[in-house]
Amino acid sequence: MSRADVEQAAARSSGQARAGRLGLFVAGTVVAVETVWLALDLPAGPLVSDLGAITVAGWAAVACVGAARRHTASLRRFWLLLAATMVFSLAGRALWTGERLFGQELPHTLPIGLIFTASLCTGTGALLCSVTAPRTRLGQARTLLDGVIVGLALIPIGWLLLFRNVALADLHEPLRYAGLLYPMFDLMQLTILVAVIGPARPVWRPMAMLGVSLSIRAVADATYVSLVAAGSYQPGTLVDVLWPLSYLLIGVAARPSPPPYYQGADEAGESPLPPRWRVALPYLPVGGAVVAVLLARDPTGHTPLPIFLALVALLAALALRQGLAANENLRLVARLRQLAYVDQLTGLPNRLAFTRRLRAALRGANPVAVLLLDLDGFKQVNDRFGHSTGDTLLTGLARRMRRAVADDGMIARIGGDEFAVLVTGERPAVPERLAERLLAALHPSAGEEVVGVHPSASIGIAEYGPQHITYTDLLRDADIAMYAAKAAGKSAYQRCTPALRESAVSRAELIADLRRAVDEEQLHLEFQPIVDLATGKVRSAEALVRWRHPRLGVLSPARFLPLAEETGLILPIDRWVIREACRAAATWQGRASTATVAVNIAAAHLRRPDLIATVTAAVAGAGLAPRALTLELTESALIEGSDAVLDRLSQLRELGIRIAIDDFGTGYSSLSYLHRIPATELKIDRSFVARLCEDSRAYATVEMVTRLADAFDLGVVAEGVETDRQHDAVAAIGCVQGQGYRYGRPAALAELRTVLARSGPPGVTGVAESDLTLT
Incomplete structure (x- = not known):
């Protein structure tokens, strides 16, 4: 105009x-x-x-x-x-x-x-x-x-x-x-x-x-x-x-x-009660x-x-x-019934309708099977294209799955991107064949391929049997099988077996026990020395958490830390480890004032704004100098970090805390992020060190990383050094420090103090593994 x-x-x-x-x-x-x-x-x-x-x-x-x-x-x-x-x-x-x-x-x-x-x-x-x-x-x-x-x-x-x-x-x-x-x-x-x-x-x-x-x-x-x-x-x-x-x-x-103000409002919206x-x-x-x-x-x-x-x-x-x-009133009752039993987005039966049909089917004499289907990576669709596009895709997939099931079962939407199929009748369809039809129906169409959408699903199958008491047991088994299908690579189906069921029950029990582990002081630390390759002196020690389970004995981190990360229990465990590691390091400062302590930090903790407060409180509480603490972070955690995470790490470096990139070379190694991350050292992953003497490419990789670290003014620690040949190789390449069984196994604090007290040649043997508690 x-x-x-x-x-x-x-x-x-x-x-x-x-x-x-x-x-x-x-x-x-x-x-x-x-x-x-x-x-x-x-x-x-x-x-x-x-x-x-x-x-x-x-x-x-x-x-x-x-x-x-x-x-x-x-x-x-x-x-x-x-x-x-x-x-x-x-x-x-x-x-x-x-x-x-x-x-x-x-x-x-x-x-x-x-x-x-x-x-x-x-x-x-x-x-x-x-x-x-x-x-x-x-x-x-x-x-x-x-x-x-x-x-x-x-x-x-x-x-x-x-x-x-x-x-x-x-x-x-x-x-x-x-x-x-x-x-x-x-x-x-x-x-x-x-x-x-x-x-x-x-x-x-x-x-x-x-x-x-x-x-x-x-x-x-x-x-x-x-x-x-x-x-x-x-x-x-x-x-x-x-x-x-x-x-x-x-x-x-x-x-x-x-x-x-209400002009043009949605007429279908809920109006106030008169x-x-x-x-x-x-x-x-x-x-x-x-x-x-x-x-x-x-x-x-x-x-x-x-x-x-x-x-x-x-x-x-x-x-x-x-x-x-x-x-x-009759229209209202019909509408309420539809709202109660029909999913409003896809038009499929909802969870309530599905469970009613399932309970009714279990009271009959015919075989009953349940297929639980979860779309793979659907959250990324919402994040990339928005929820409106996600809803449109979900509606189309629901139509395709309904056609795939046809008269062989009842399909329902029981969650955001989760569906279930009830198979019953005098001559029910074979659940595996039905699962294959569902997976085929989810193959992306031409339009979906253009926008980069690749819908797939993981399907769990469970058939009702003597081991099931109620319908919830059957749904639980289908859920167990569905997660097993996800773990097997997704876009697949898996039938629930006794072994899967036993594994899932044990996993759930372990998670329940882990929730009590910190409060009941079942965790303890062991320390593995990190030595100077030139002098053989211990320059640092990595704190490794162990779980003394009251029934299963001592569990390694690989057994329970992945569960802790999945459930969010890694945060209280991390806080406890940082606090106890600082207290332990304070006890050896009189014998080895230059020896530091290294602590692994989970990616979830790295993203929390209270990380700085947690670290500074632990250092101050133990009376430890900030330079005596090294935080070890994996490449993936650093790569996924936002600007706020990088700013948080910079604040820690300004306080004197050291930053180490753990397992370097196994993640998405990018030279650009080395310019941004305020790291002080790189830890070469043990997988490269283990192949040094047999694989020329592994040798070249370790040599390249060492030179790169030297160019960036970063220290280098070779992990997993177990033999004299590996020790000679990493020393010849120019690695400054080494860690592994060649220099000492993870041991209790008392044994680490003994190692710190003596000064020996590079060939010193490691101390034996001990069950002593932290003193």
Whole structure:
């Protein structure tokens, strides 16, 4: 849009605002003049009253049309129907004025009645088109019936109050007394307005103004009917001001205002529950209507015909309202059942439906098998393309798997990317063949290949047998087999065997025991010396954690540390190891002040912001100099580290803590990250050292890493040195330090102190493995 277009739009908007303010001023002035005129009882009061009402109704109609042009489609129909209501009011009042000028004092004619009735219908339609009104036909009909019930209940009450003493024979002009319907319509519209405003929501200003307008009109119509019934109504009194005042408020409601905050909200979204009084609203006046019917009976016991007809209509409306409520309850029950048993994304049965079918199948005599399927790497799809794409892919995969299963079983979605298939019947399908069909169905399509999506799954199979007590046992075995399929390389299936089951149970028991290991002081440290290859002196010692299991004996780190990393228990173990290693190193500083201690840090701990606090607290608590502690980290943990991790390591180096890259060469070795990581030494992995004497490529690799470390001013430790030949080789290459059985096995602190106390040649033999506890 050009600058000129913007300026024209601004000028047009400003002009519309000025015109709106001018129109409001004129309409307000008309109402004020009419009020003063009628209050002073000046001549031609009825005509002034009629002309004032026509003028204000016309202005309100124009204002509503302007509001319809300003608002979006969701509110346009609301304002157009209000504009039509004002047009009908104007036309009815104009016809009323014309007939009264031609001799009828109160022209209650059929055309006028029909025009005013049309205005009431369009006004009711506007309320049912508001943004908070029900969107379904059923809901709109229910809301309309609520208003009709309240309105019909007013007829017996109004009759009792106004026409009880009027004989039916004296009612020569039925249309005159049909005016009783106007207050009924007003109350009906007020009831609908209260119903559609919306519970627990701020009231939109136009709706509030409309409610005040309806209230004023209800007072005006009720006053008019009561005066007409008493034969005391005179045109041109202050009562006549109430109608143009109600029109004025509708015009004020049409002035520019912010749309309701809930405009355009998801109609399928969950709406607040209405208060109890709102549910009971249409039924509250019914009791009064019944009492009014009983009191309106004449001495002979007969009920006046209008009252009888109103009562019949009220009962019919109540019956219809209850029928709609019953129908709505049935629809709600069906919807709740769908929500309870159907997955809303894929349309498949959910976990609850699957377990119900599984439990029912286990009570029968037919064989039962369960296939548990978990998509491989689906989290990466969400991370790369977003959850919307992930949901689309999941929906497509669900359709393909449903077709693959066909009639041979029931497939359900029981988790985010986890599905289950129930196979049962007199001649059930072979589970392995069904698993192969499922894997084939998951082969990526052409479109999926283009975007780099390669869906696959790991499937676990379990058949019900004597070893299963409940359905949960069967699902457990399927889960065990599924994880075994993942461990075997994914995109495969695995049947649960006794060996798998026993292994999983032992693993679960080991994890449970590991949770108690730190608190019950079952862990202890052993130390393996790291020696200077030139002098044979111990320069450092690596702290290695051991688990003295009360039932299984001493367990190596390889047995329990992977479980600790999977379960998050590695964090408390790491904290304990750092603290105890610092305390141990503090005890040998008097004998070997330059000897340091090295501690392995898990990747999960490296990503935690409290790592610095943990390390500094351990060093300070032990009274150990920061330079005496080396943190060993694997390549993979460092490569996956974020900028925050690198910043954390830099802070540790500034404190004096040393950083070693452990198992160097086995991970994704990148020269670029060596520039960024504040490391102090590299530890060459034992797999290269073990092949030094037989493999020239291993020798070249160790030599290259040594030269690289020297270029980066990093120390080098050769791990896994076990023989004299390996010792001679790494020393010849130029490695500064070595670690391995050639220099000492992992031993308790007491034995390490003995090693630290003596100074021997490079060929010194290592100490024996010991079960001594940490002292």
